[in-house]
Amino acid sequence: MTPHLVYVLVTVATFLVLRYFLRRHARRLPPGPNGRFLVGNLPDLPKGEAKMAETYVKWRDDYGTRLRSIMHLEVFGKHMIVLNSAQAARDLMDKRAPIYSHRPRMPMLIELVGNSWVVSVISGEPHRERRSIAQRYFLAQFKDWQRVQLESSRTLLQNLFDDPDNWAAFLRLAVASSFLQICYGHKVTDTNDVLLKIVQDALEVPRNYPYLVDVFPILKYYPSWLPGGKFKKDAAEARVINQRLRHVPFNMVRDQMAAGTASSSFISTLLSQLPPDEDPGTSHQAGVIRDSAAAMYGAAMDSTVSLMYTLLGAMVLQPDIQRQAQSELDSVLGQDRLPTFDDRPSLPFIDCIILEALRWNIVTPLGFPHMVIEEDEYLGYRIPKGSTVVGNAWAILRDPVVFSNPEKFDPWRFLPTREGSATAREVIDSTVYGWGRRACPGRHVGYSALFIMISSILTCFNIEKALDDAGNGVVPSLKYISKSFVRYC
Numbered sequence: 001m002t003p004h005l006v007y008v009l010v011t012v013a014t015f016l017v018l019r020y021f022l023r024r025h026a027r028r029l030p031p032g033p034n035g036r037f038l039v040g041n042l043p044d045l046p047k048g049e050a051k052m053a054e055t056y057v058k059w060r061d062d063y064g065t066r067l068r069s070i071m072h073l074e075v076f077g078k079h080m081i082v083l084n085s086a087q088a089a090r091d092l093m094d095k096r097a098p099i100y101s102h103r104p105r106m107p108m109l110i111e112l113v114g115n116s117w118v119v120s121v122i123s124g125e126p127h128r129e130r131r132s133i134a135q136r137y138f139l140a141q142f143k144d145w146q147r148v149q150l151e152s153s154r155t156l157l158q159n160l161f162d163d164p165d166n167w168a169a170f171l172r173l174a175v176a177s178s179f180l181q182i183c184y185g186h187k188v189t190d191t192n193d194v195l196l197k198i199v200q201d202a203l204e205v206p207r208n209y210p211y212l213v214d215v216f217p218i219l220k221y222y223p224s225w226l227p228g229g230k231f232k233k234d235a236a237e238a239r240v241i242n243q244r245l246r247h248v249p250f251n252m253v254r255d256q257m258a259a260g261t262a263s264s265s266f267i268s269t270l271l272s273q274l275p276p277d278e279d280p281g282t283s284h285q286a287g288v289i290r291d292s293a294a295a296m297y298g299a300a301m302d303s304t305v306s307l308m309y310t311l312l313g314a315m316v317l318q319p320d321i322q323r324q325a326q327s328e329l330d331s332v333l334g335q336d337r338l339p340t341f342d343d344r345p346s347l348p349f350i351d352c353i354i355l356e357a358l359r360w361n362i363v364t365p366l367g368f369p370h371m372v373i374e375e376d377e378y379l380g381y382r383i384p385k386g387s388t389v390v391g392n393a394w395a396i397l398r399d400p401v402v403f404s405n406p407e408k409f410d411p412w413r414f415l416p417t418r419e420g421s422a423t424a425r426e427v428i429d430s431t432v433y434g435w436g437r438r439a440c441p442g443r444h445v446g447y448s449a450l451f452i453m454i455s456s457i458l459t460c461f462n463i464e465k466a467l468d469d470a471g472n473g474v475v476p477s478l479k480y481i482s483k484s485f486v487r488y489c
Ligand code: HEM
Pocket: 119, 120, 121, 131, 295, 296, 299, 300, 301, 303, 304, 307, 363, 364, 367, 368, 369, 432, 433, 434, 435, 436, 437, 438, 439, 440, 441, 442, 443, 445, 446, 447
């Protein structure tokens, strides 16, 4: 090679490399509200996830079509990409799932509380193996967990007959006890049950998100005895409670299996499928099974209970919907039996009210945060590696093009005979359970629980307003609070 040729090749290569980097950085970030010096958009973000989702909708509308699909925010130099349309969420988090299915770093939850075993917050191989075992079990053993849900809906009815004023506590009890039976084969007989207390304590751990340590991870070294160090005490308390949830019910089943007294459950079924040389107490795979079950509780309990509150509240606010659902139930069941899962195909209106509850008061208005692990590009915009990516489910489920009059609780929009119902169903399906390799592994379990509870309740009861001291009906407020990622009435 002549020196002249070497010179030409080096010049061309330098030009190409420079052009690549210049173009890469010239690509614009997605549009978004202007941030302030250093803190970025932090002062503009309202507290509480539900309010945040509403603010994103407002920004989307204020800024016009530019922000319809994708929006960029920045907090202390960290990028956040908000996906405001079903299309954008699917294009990135579903179609490019391999790079969009990680979770952002969560110093409070993982490093301080020690939740490095909880499937919903971890990433990589530990996530994959804990998640896939749950998915496989729920698919293969659906008859087992549906039998438990059916039984617990019958107990719920009995409790409601005996003491209807205590409906909220009975609902929580029904969901918690069916979880304990599905996962651990444990039947709850009274409210002082030891395992029930353990799982309930896990839901009550202090959760005052967002924590400053999540923005400045260095604060994890801050001493707990200094002013402002309460988050360290919260974390230590949560760690003890969560470790109890992780180990105590699992150890109980393992001991019962050794004694030959274990009932069929998630844990007993999966442990009994381990190769004979794997010790159910110490093997890696046994640990995966243990963690997978324990992490399920928070995800299952919060979402199912919150949606049941929404369903019951909607029935009180709109008695015409309640009447239509009851007349459908009467025509299918007659007067002398209760619904079962086999009745579901004959009860399309019950399906419609559940779909509308999922849409109207989505339990996770901003989904769970994902993180993109490679630099990417969408609609000509740059998406920096390491950005937190949020699916704005609240806005997607209020898109007036798909859901006319979106603030109205209108189950009829999902009737197959209604124009646009197929698209509406598709958007529900691709949004309310999350995206990509993070999409909810318990969606069918959750949906079945809602179906059997609401159809059983509507078969036996009229849901009406409570009366005040003067005998007047009280309109339920349906005011939601944000608790961690999930909204409660
Ligand atoms: C109908 C009620 C339910 C709804 C609406 C719901 C919704 C969701 C959503 C939005 C996510 C986050 C997905 C993402 O990050 O993109 C999620 C994750 C999860 N859900 Fe559900 N869920 C429900 C019921 C359940 C039930 C009953 C279980 C357990 C049996 C469960 C277990 C989980 C788990 C373990 C995760 C974490 C998945 C991961 O990070 O890979 N969910 N769910």
